[in-house]
Amino acid sequence: MEDRPLLDDDEFGDVVEERLEQLGGIEELSRDGMEIRFRWHGRAVVSELEHFYNAYRRSPEQLESILQSLEAAVRSFAPDRGQELWDELEDRVYPMIKPASMLLEVAERNLPQLVYRPFLADLIVCYVIDEPESVAYINEEHLKTWGVLETTIYTKAVDNLRIKTLKPGMAQVMGEGNQMLFIYSTSDGYDAARILLTDVLSEWADLLPGNLVLGIPNRDFLIGFSDANPEILQRIAMQIAQDAYKLDYGLSDQLWTIKQGQILIYEYDWSSSERKN
Structure with missing residues (x-):
């Protein structure tokens, strides 16, 4: 398998911009060096890319995993769903399989830790609220506000996914x-x-x-x-x-x-x- 040329910091920034533009809800995106600014669902966000770029330089083959971690960090800035009641959101909660490395990236960004459960082979199950053009990851602060357990989230998320999956033509x-x-x-x-x-x-x-x-x-x-x-x-x-x-x-x-x-x-x-x- 051929080695891919190592991206310099400017090329890495271009890749990040392209990825963010695919998320939906991103507005007024600009970049100054390794600092990227944008509005995410109306909220102003400033993010430093240096940490993610250094992670990429250490392990270039993990570029996709690093970009996924960056996405998770960005999604954590979505409008606060903690103020809504669990009963108002539970039908839009779904599970996602993600690399376990995402947890370290979120922690290093000093963001609320995601709610998750270990899966197998360095993967985890985390949970999202399905939005019209994106998803919002559920973190530990949400659980405190809602007063629900991870087991409740898991059961409801899997039930929602089953209902979605059993619709005709999915498989x-x-x-x-x-x-x-x-x-x-x-x-x-x-x-x-x-x-x-x-x-x-x-x-x-x-x-x-x-x-x-x-x-x-x-x-x-x-x-x-x-x-x-x-x-x-x-x-x-x-x-x-x-x-x-x-x-x-x-x-x-x-x-x-x-x-x-x-x-x-x-x-x-x-x-x-x-x-x-």
């Missing part, structure tokens, strides 16, 4: 037998998070020979397939690994499976092309 199904594929690629921001819907995924598993294998290479893609054919398994696994690196909002090259209603890491012996599960 793509193609092929038959050991070549059957199940895909969520709706670009609604929650495709990878659909791995949390173990009841829905278990229904997929019942239609396949062998074990159900899952991949979430980035935020906007979930694929399910059979491990009955080792050649197909290896081919799709390699594609997942490539996509996790090159696609926006990259998450994981890991394979997953469902056992007795639990999400587990799928262990695969690449040297022998044989299943361990």
Whole structure:
């Protein structure tokens, strides 16, 4: 895999500007050196990019993860939802799968910590309030104001996602037998998070020979397939690994499976092309 040329600070700033412009709700954006200014949903924000650029220089291959962390920091400046009652917002709460590194970035920016729960393979489940053109991350200050627990947020977020997911036409199904594929690629921001819907995924598993294998290479893609054919398994696994690196909002090259209603890491012996599960 070819090394990408290292961005200088000005090029990095250009990438950040382009990314912010995609968020929606950004106005009056300008940059002076490593300081960026804009209005976010009507609120004036000044952000120093030096911390994020230094993180990029240390680990250039983590550019996408760093940009995601910057997005989370920006979203934390969204209009304060803490003043609204939980009952007014709960139907718009959804889960998102994110790299665990996002927590460190938020902490280093001295922002309220996100509400989250650990997932697997250096990933976390965090929670957002779905807005017309963006999302607002739920942080610990919200929980104090609302008087609810993280377990309540998780249960409601997953229930909301299930209702959204079970609408007709959300899943793509193609092929038959050991070549059957199940895909969520709706670009609604929650495709990878659909791995949390173990009841829905278990229904997929019942239609396949062998074990159900899952991949979430980035935020906007979930694929399910059979491990009955080792050649197909290896081919799709390699594609997942490539996509996790090159696609926006990259998450994981890991394979997953469902056992007795639990999400587990799928262990695969690449040297022998044989299943361990």
